Amino acid sequence: MADRGASALSLPEGWPVHPDPILALNHMGAFDWDLDKGLFHMDAQAHEVFDLLPEEFDGRAESLVVRVPLSEAARLDALVSQSIKEGRENYGAYFRIRCRDGTPRWTHTQGYIRRDKNGRPRRVVGIVRDATQELAESAARSARAAQDEAFRQQTNIVQVVSAALAHARTVQDVTDILKDTHGIRRLGAASFVMGLVEAGRIRLVAEAPAGSFVPASQVNRIDEPYPMSEVVRTLTPRFVESPEEFAEEYPLLWPQITHLHVASAAYLPLIAQARPIGVMGLLYSDRRGFSEEERGVLVALGGSIAQSLQRAMFYEQQKDLAQGLQQAMLPRTIPSVPGADIAVRYRSAALGRDIGGDWYDVIPLPGGRVGAVIGDVQGHDTHAAAVMGQLRIVLRAYAAEGHTPAAVMARASVSLHELDTDRFATCLYAEADLSTGVVQMVRAGHVDPLVRGPGGCRRVPVAGGLPLGLSAEFGGVEYPVTTFELDPGDTLLLCTDGLVEQPGADLDDGMRALADQVCAGPDDVDELADRLIQPAEERGGDDDVALLVLRRRMPETGRSCGRLQQHVAPGDPESLTQARHMIRAAVRAWGAVERADEVELAADELMTNVLVHTEGAAIVTLRSLLGTGSRLRIEVEDSSSALPRRRDAAWDGVSGRGLLLVEMLADAWGVEARGSGKVVWCEFRLDGGLIRGPTG
Incomplete structure (x- = not known):
């Protein structure tokens, strides 16, 4: 074990590799810049980055202007000078060069500043590489991110607008939400128009700002050569992606909207239950073309608006019906x-x-x-x-x-x-x-x-x-x-x-x-x-x-200045006597002495008729009316629904003359229904004024 641990490992030949092949494999070239002598040495890969042959470059930094435009060279020199002045050890920058064939190329450089023991800069060593593809990919990612963000914002606006439309009850509510600056305008549209389909025509119901509806008439036929008419006929959205397409596809419309500076437009049919109920147009002044995602968002927006619009139209129809029924029920x-x-x-x-x-x-x-x-x-x-x-x-x-x-x-x-x-x-x-x-x-x-x-x-x-x-x-x-x-x-x-x-x-x-x-x-x-x-x-x-x-208010026919009432019961002579005394005293007190006998006699006849013919009680009311023709009014109320009849009595008859006598004495008389009974009344003119004749 000890022998094996002590034995040395065999290393691969040429290991570790020299850095030059590593840089080359990564499409990077190296340079060494002597600041004191102005010499600028580049390896073979660096020559390729600058699109220079070795014999085309004399080894001096200023000679690179053949590929580096003066504006870019000045920017790089300023960057290096600033880094040296600030004592930094490195710098990096993207810059453009002009290739042999004249095409531009994005290049990236990163340099390291070498100083002596006194801190003076002596050399700059570093790398250069072709960054065209990198920046293109970065730009594409940025564009996709911006597009995703724009799509997210548009989707969010659709959700906000749809939520607001959920509370709309009338067509006016729907159009007010769409005209709001925080609604459709945030989708990027400069203006919009909306019309309802009625009896084969499109009637304008909303536009923002004013004058966005074209042509200028408020009503257009569906068969006319306009985009709003087209989408109603075809039930298909119409996306106009450029001014040139506008002018070519709609030659009658284009001259009328040039003042709106329209660059593109989206016309959406508002469809409910497989039939068009309206159409909406969004006009843009700062964009051309629509991505598939944007088209999908706008179509979804049109569907949401169509549902809200149909709901509002149903509500207004029900409201009209309800109000008509209500008015029919009321007087x-x-x-x-x-x-x-x-x-x-x-x-x-x-x-x-x-x-x-x-x-x-x-x-x-x-x-x-x-x-x-x-x-x-x-x-x-x-x-x-x-x-x-x-x-x-x-x-x-x-x-x-x-x-x-x-x-x-x-x-x-x-x-x-x-x-x-x-x-x-x-x-x-x-x-x-x-x-x-x-x-x-x-x-x-x-x-x-x-x-x-x-x-x-x-x-x-x-x-x-x-x-x-x-x-x-x-x-x-x-x-x-x-x-x-x-x-x-x-x-x-x-x-x-x-x-x-x-x-x-x-x-x-x-x-x-x-x-x-x-x-x-x-x-x-x-x-x-x-x-x-x-x-x-x-x-x-x-x-x-x-x-x-x-x-x-004061009645034109007079006003009451007195009112007396007496109940006369059947079989009660005393109550009849009291009623007569009441009438006589009231008439005299009210200054109508000259007609007191006539008033008393007429009242007596009416009370007697009740007591004799109805076998019920009578309620006698005496009123004094002053105004345009002062009058006295007698009302005798009973509970019988049978109406009195005026008839001619025989010369030797003992009844039938009551109403004839009342008609002769009074200036007017009549009969009114009163519940299950009736009221017989008569009036006497006191000041010679003219009053109406008898009514029955």
């Missing part, structure tokens, strides 16, 4: 009501199908009265709208029949329950006598109304019952009536909870805020309604909003 017009200014507003929900169960209605009633309704059916869909439409008709019919507000609400609740629907509804119904200002209101689970007067705006607490439908289901259809008065100039506001309720906020706070808005609002009802609905439109929300504004 077409609000009737003109003497003695009141009325405005209504409706805003649909921002979610769902933009349709819901909120509604309003205005119902003209006999005797200068008007019914005002505001309601909200549970839900935000077509079912809610359908129930709302039926309920609105039911309420209107019961009110027009003359039922009391409590009866109107109770019957509507029963009708909703009988519809066999799972929906319920909240509602406010107000019956206002515009001649007296008396308002009778019933509430079914709804928010209270507001009244604005000279002293400010107040919330009117209205006694209420269960929502419509629920009250009938649970057997509680009794709705208490709250009575209050509107003075001339007072404004009544009815609204649904969407106007006052906000997520996470208290209803009372919302009502107080609404009262402040009403108090600070304009007197004109239309301006006030616009002011109140505007915040709801701006904030959107997932609930409908309906409101009704009624302002009592």
